[in-house]
Amino acid sequence: MNMHLKEFIIGSIKLLFQGSKAYWAWVSTLLILIAIGIVSYYGQAANGLITTSMRDQVSWGFYIGNFTFMVGIAAAAIMLVIPAYIYNWKPIKEIVILGELLAISAIVMCLLFILVDMGHPERFWHMIPGIGKLRLGQSILAWDSLALTFYLILNFIIVSHILFRAFRIKDYSRKYVIPLILLSVPAGIAIHTITAFLYNGIAARPFWNSAILAPKFLASAFCSGPAIMIILFQVLRKTTKLQIENRAIWTLAELMAYTMFFNLFLTGAEIFKEVYSNTEHRVFTEYLYFGIEGHNKIVPFGWLAIIFDVIAFVLFLVPKTRKNFITLNIGAVLIYLGVYIEKGIGLIIPGFTPDVLGEIYEYFPSTTEILVTVGIFSTGFLIYTLMLKVAVPIILGEFNYKKAQ
Amino acid sequence: MKERKKILHPHRSIERRDFMKWMAVGTASIAGLSLLSSCDSDKREAFFQDQFKELDENELKAVLERLERGYKKEYNADIEVNATAPMDHVLFGYGLDLSKCIGCRRCVYACVEENNQSRNPEVHWIKVLEMEKDKGADLLHSDVYYNPEQVPEEGHFYMPVQCQQCKNAPCVKVCPVEATWTEPDGIVVVDYDWCLGCRNCMSACPYGARKFNWASPEIPQEEINIHTEYLGNRPRAKGVVEKCTFCIQRVRQGLYPACVEICPVGSRKFGNLLDEQSEIRTIMKNKRVFILKEELNTQPKFYYFYGT
Numbered sequence: 001m002n003m004h005l006k007e008f009i010i011g012s013i014k015l016l017f018q019g020s021k022a023y024w025a026w027v028s029t030l031l032i033l034i035a036i037g038i039v040s041y042y043g044q045a046a047n048g049l050i051t052t053s054m055r056d057q058v059s060w061g062f063y064i065g066n067f068t069f070m071v072g073i074a075a076a077a078i079m080l081v082i083p084a085y086i087y088n089w090k091p092i093k094e095i096v097i098l099g100e101l102l103a104i105s106a107i108v109m110c111l112l113f114i115l116v117d118m119g120h121p122e123r124f125w126h127m128i129p130g131i132g133k134l135r136l137g138q139s140i141l142a143w144d145s146l147a148l149t150f151y152l153i154l155n156f157i158i159v160s161h162i163l164f165r166a167f168r169i170k171d172y173s174r175k176y177v178i179p180l181i182l183l184s185v186p187a188g189i190a191i192h193t194i195t196a197f198l199y200n201g202i203a204a205r206p207f208w209n210s211a212i213l214a215p216k217f218l219a220s221a222f223c224s225g226p227a228i229m230i231i232l233f234q235v236l237r238k239t240t241k242l243q244i245e246n247r248a249i250w251t252l253a254e255l256m257a258y259t260m261f262f263n264l265f266l267t268g269a270e271i272f273k274e275v276y277s278n279t280e281h282r283v284f285t286e287y288l289y290f291g292i293e294g295h296n297k298i299v300p301f302g303w304l305a306i307i308f309d310v311i312a313f314v315l316f317l318v319p320k321t322r323k324n325f326i327t328l329n330i331g332a333v334l335i336y337l338g339v340y341i342e343k344g345i346g347l348i349i350p351g352f353t354p355d356v357l358g359e360i361y362e363y364f365p366s367t368t369e370i371l372v373t374v375g376i377f378s379t380g381f382l383i384y385t386l387m388l389k390v391a392v393p394i395i396l397g398e399f400n401y402k403k404a405q
Numbered sequence: 406m407k408e409r410k411k412i413l414h415p416h417r418s419i420e421r422r423d424f425m426k427w428m429a430v431g432t433a434s435i436a437g438l439s440l441l442s443s444c445d446s447d448k449r450e451a452f453f454q455d456q457f458k459e460l461d462e463n464e465l466k467a468v469l470e471r472l473e474r475g476y477k478k479e480y481n482a483d484i485e486v487n488a489t490a491p492m493d494h495v496l497f498g499y500g501l502d503l504s505k506c507i508g509c510r511r512c513v514y515a516c517v518e519e520n521n522q523s524r525n526p527e528v529h530w531i532k533v534l535e536m537e538k539d540k541g542a543d544l545l546h547s548d549v550y551y552n553p554e555q556v557p558e559e560g561h562f563y564m565p566v567q568c569q570q571c572k573n574a575p576c577v578k579v580c581p582v583e584a585t586w587t588e589p590d591g592i593v594v595v596d597y598d599w600c601l602g603c604r605n606c607m608s609a610c611p612y613g614a615r616k617f618n619w620a621s622p623e624i625p626q627e628e629i630n631i632h633t634e635y636l637g638n639r640p641r642a643k644g645v646v647e648k649c650t651f652c653i654q655r656v657r658q659g660l661y662p663a664c665v666e667i668c669p670v671g672s673r674k675f676g677n678l679l680d681e682q683s684e685i686r687t688i689m690k691n692k693r694v695f696i697l698k699e700e701l702n703t704q705p706k707f708y709y710f711y712g713t
Binding site: 049055057119120133134135201205351352357 | 452456459526532534543544545546547549566575578579580581582583584599600601602603604605607608609610611612613615616617618619620621643644645646701
């Protein structure tokens with residue numbers, strides 16, 4: 001076994017329990033929110049999914065929307081990996097590990113969103129290949145679960161290898177790490193593409209059954225993922241000694257402007273097709289942006305997503321607003337919210353409204369769904385916080401086997 | 406010819422004999438096993454139970470007995486759970502005469518009673534859609550909650566929709582754990598003990614045929630149908646998907662589905678697609694049938710037609 005494992009574990013635990021007042025306030029807030037989520041989930045588990053607003057007409061809702069969004073966040077970690085390792089671009093290279101840790105937290109959240117959406121989460125073992133009966137032949141969901149698990153393990157191996165080597169004051173093994181990192185690039189694209197195919201392949205739902213879905217998923221994910229990183233980099237360079245150059249942040253923002261353009265372009269192409277061809281399938285787009293016969297609960301969200309995306313696109317495109325940290329941060333928040341609404345509400349719900357027999361059931365997440373979602377987000381934030389608490393000192397060389405002794 | 410006879414002249418005695426056999430086995434096993442095993446071991450076995458098609462004869466027998474024990478406890482009723490094999494050379498098909506249906510919804514409630522659907526919250530495997538004659542068979546403008554003094558309503562016609570038992574079933578394709586599949590006699594079934602409740606099949610079904618148990622199903626004890634099939638009408642638990650099985654517990658005994666039997670105007674037809682003399686094949690030969698959403702290539706075995 002590896003040497004210094006004991007020091008690593010003990011030292012890490014010590015690190016987790018040292019922190020400023022702000023750290024403790026943050027962690028305890030998260031713990032309270034997690035507790036609220038658990039209590040809400042307990043109610044759901046006891047009484048069934050009837051505690052959600054989902055029904056036979058709209059059989060997937062907020063949980064699956066959040067799942068989809070988080071897959072995008074996880075996939076976007078590769079946005080940092082590509083320039084850092086392939087072009088050996090220094091300003092990003094040290095911080096790429098933060099992106100990978102984000103991916104790990106995001107995938108854990110994805111799996112939690114799937115678990116809380118299941119009628120029988122205790123039967124998850126039916127999906128384990130060899131033990132259960134995972135049906136890889138034709139089921140996209142089976143492939144998706146496999147891809148997500150693979151991506152989680154892959155990122156975990158890369159991160160733990162790099163960090164643990166650094167803890168032992170050794171360089172990571174390029175021989176092992178570089179191929180794995182190169183593999184994580186197609187794997188990141190794969191998880192989001194497969195997740196898009198999950199909806200895309202369903203002919204019964206014309207709103208999803210469009211070839212534009214997978215490219216749009218990637219485009220929007222490559223905006224929302226870096227939006228988190230931009231905010232996070234600023235927090236980290238204020239609260240730790242981690243040096244992150246402005247240049248790295250601005251480059252990310254510039255890339256985001258292009259991907260956001262592409263996202264908006266695809267959205268526009270989709271709306272054109274529906275409106276101009278004016279077939280019966282237009283009704284789903286109509287429900288999202290205009291409502292049908294007074295059913296208009298999600299209409300404000302449809303427009304908010306577009307407005308947020310457009311404003312952020314302009315802010316990130318113009319060099320002056322991109323390099324001003326106030327407008328940059330406004331843009332990052334808007335992009336995050338825009339994509340979150342687009343995936344969390346604008347993708348799943350209109351796909352089911354009206355349902356396959358033309359019935360309109362107006363879905364809006366119930367209190368249980370919202371509280372459980374808050375709980376899962378808090379769990380993700382907590383996992384990320386705790387991982388950063390150990391990882392950042394290692395990156396900075398403040399925490400290694402010598403200093404831990 | 407033989408098949409047709411079976412369908413038109415059901416042999417109840419076969420069903421009864423099976424029933425007696427299972428009752429005997431059930432009673433003996435309950436007596437024996439209740440001494441040996443506690444409810445906890447039943448729960449443990451339920452948790453580790455394999456998918457239906459993976460069970461060998463002995464395992465299946467044990468599963469069915471355990472289920473009967475569980476239902477006895479839960480519903481205080483002697484429910485028999487069978488696992489009848491499909492008949493050879495039989496492929497079930499359904500016909501629905503749109504010119505006859507009056508929208509009375511007797512089929513909806515006969516189905517609920519026969520198949521032990523939850524009364525609270527209400528689960529209906531059949532939906533009857535009211536259509537305006539002006540618009541034709543237009544799903545988008547149909548109404549499932551019509552409630553006039555009397556049916557049929559002036560200027561309207563009715564289109565019942567239930568599982569279309571597709572040959573190319575999208576619901577079966579998407580299931581990640583093979584908790585649902587097409588049986589050799591063409592019936593799409595669900596293993597309620599293997600279903601994860603992920604509801605991917607519900608999003609994939611173009612006919613809204615699949616229903617989820619959003620809460621624990623409630624059935625009044627005196628209304629429970631005790632003649633059940635593992636892959637059919639046995640009581641379900643919360644958190645699993647269910648659907649029309651053409652009344653698998655009846656049709657595999659040579660009986661008509663409950664909805665066919667109850668229909669007061671004879672708009673519902675049923676039979677063996679492989680038998681040229683069957684009612685369904687006669688309809689296909691002499692009437693012009695159509696299927697719902699043919700552009701999706703689901704290839705339903707549920708045919709709509711206008712008899713007059």
